[in-house]
Amino acid sequence: EKFAGTHLLVDMWGAKNLDDPERIDQTLREAALTAGATILHSHFHHFTPNGGVSGVVVLAESHISIHTWPERNFAAVDIFMCGACDPHMAIPVMQRLFQAKRLDVSEERRGRVTA
């Protein structure tokens, strides 16, 4: 099977440190590098009054995004990587910051060619 890239959707429950855009930016960048990706750009937004963070790291190999709901201890992450990167390697780096009690991971192969 040929495909363009692997897209992980990660729902994090019981997570901490969801209201700090600087630490989240730093952690997602470190996660990208650990997975073997090249960072092109990142942007994070801090919402008031709930403290939620939305942000994205644009990669040469696609992207990582996050949206957090601190009041629910919930974060929705997606990690899409093409080429020789391993997006699964990004998850333990994020877990060092977020310490989620439960992770729901779904994996999609994008651009599947079933020839």
Add this chain to the structure above:
Amino acid sequence: EKFAGTHLLVDMWGAKNLDDPERIDQTLREAALTAGATILHSHFHHFTPNGGVSGVVVLAESHISIHTWPERNFAAVDIFMCGACDPHMAIPVMQRLFQAKRLDVSEERRGRVTA
């Protein structure tokens, strides 16, 4: 069922206009507004030599991202929206530019609470 938002993964095949970051930026912004979302930030990158585009529109209600492979007439889009937005409404706006011959759409409900 309660959930935080709807995440559409859209694989576009047989698509056109995949190598023009300005038009793609403009189209994704229009798609976001049509779906009822509020734009916070957008960033698009143009790759050489293949002309591919990677980019994201960060929304108050999550994000839209795109990664294109003009040499395969393929684009991988994701549309994640919370609140009262309807991410499905973004797709026809994109189709006006990309005119994809086939769309593979998968829908994930992020942050599902099965209480």
